[in-house]
Amino acid sequence: MITRVLTVPRDWSELTPAWMSAALGRAVTRVRVADVVDGTNSRAVVELGYAGSGGPPRVFVKREGRLLNRVALTALGAREAEANLVRHGPDLPLEHPAFHAAATDRRRLAAVVVMEDVTLRGGRPNSALAPLTVEQVAAGLGELARLHGTFWDAPLPAFVRPWRLGPAWAPVARAGFVHALRKLRRAGHPLGLDAGEIERGFRGWARIAAAGPQTLLHGDPHPGNTYTVGNTVGFYDWQLVRSGSWVHDVGYFLTSSLPVADRREHERALLAGYLDALGRRPPDAWRLYRSTPVFGLGAWLQTWAAGTFQPHDICLVTIERFAAAHHDARRDGG
Numbered sequence: 661m662i663t664r665v666l667t668v669p670r671d672w673s674e675l676t677p678a679w680m681s682a683a684l685g686r687a688v689t690r691v692r693v694a695d696v697v698d699g700t701n702s703r704a705v706v707e708l709g710y711a712g713s714g715g716p717p718r719v720f721v722k723r724e725g726r727l728l729n730r731v732a733l734t735a736l737g738a739r740e741a742e743a744n745l746v747r748h749g750p751d752l753p754l755e756h757p758a759f760h761a762a763a764t765d766r767r768r769l770a771a772v773v774v775m776e777d778v779t780l781r782g783g784r785p786n787s788a789l790a791p792l793t794v795e796q797v798a799a800g801l802g803e804l805a806r807l808h809g810t811f812w813d814a815p816l817p818a819f820v821r822p823w824r825l826g827p828a829w830a831p832v833a834r835a836g837f838v839h840a841l842r843k844l845r846r847a848g849h850p851l852g853l854d855a856g857e858i859e860r861g862f863r864g865w866a867r868i869a870a871a872g873p874q875t876l877l878h879g880d881p882h883p884g885n886t887y888t889v890g891n892t893v894g895f896y897d898w899q900l901v902r903s904g905s906w907v908h909d910v911g912y913f914l915t916s917s918l919p920v921a922d923r924r925e926h927e928r929a930l931l932a933g934y935l936d937a938l939g940r941r942p943p944d945a946w947r948l949y950r951s952t953p954v955f956g957l958g959a960w961l962q963t964w965a966a967g968t969f970q971p972h973d974i975c976l977v978t979i980e981r982f983a984a985a986h987h988d989a990r991r992d993g994g
Contacts, residue, residue, distance in 0.1 A: 755894035800893035805937035861954035911952025953985035
């Protein structure tokens, strides 16, 4: 838990030596903001110099993106979640970047997080465009098992929200699904599904995620929110941290990370490996796992419909993986 008090910068130019000194707790004399990328949030690598014995030569900083994205994250309860995790949350017992500082500004719907640049210790960012190997997915599931096992039915900080869909969700989501499916058809990628089926499945998944033993979830463990270091897989981007069923993280990570053929061949063994690492045997584990693809499908259809959160090629390959898993589960009766 980190308790240093910071203001939230309004622009990258406000990451001054004085601000970075407050964030890192040591005297920073030089700041250079590099490699700014704008997506759901705005992100940059920040190079640093020090007055005395130094700290890290680089850190990674995330701050709020454009207003529309901030409003969307607010609706998801995700605008401040990662910053609150850094400031007030428990230690995370899995591979993840070290956190240095965080701050929020509710009036501006803004937040900032300063964290380790994992490339300094050999971390390599992953991407859906370069699928993970079966061995990498097994390693990542082992890390998630450590997280889930530690917080299994344990008290969680008050800011950690459960998965819940309010009554206003259905018509808004259905409209997004209709738009996304039309866009896919125009792009030559029809799914053979209708918006109503996806919306009903998404609501059914939400009930499953809120039932049974609850634990701390990463919430959004697709490949783009992971990195490989040594022989393991780490997880960053915790803005959708939630409480919920273990199966959410497992199904979402496994399905989004593997090519369809590899997932079909290895998913039973990978699930068994996760359960062995967890040290528990939740009832109906396979059935629960097979219910998860409709969530990933719905989430990435909404991302595709919005058009600004993720690159189109990443959306398409991820939708393809979740759609295939959903068709498989529907064909086999779950």
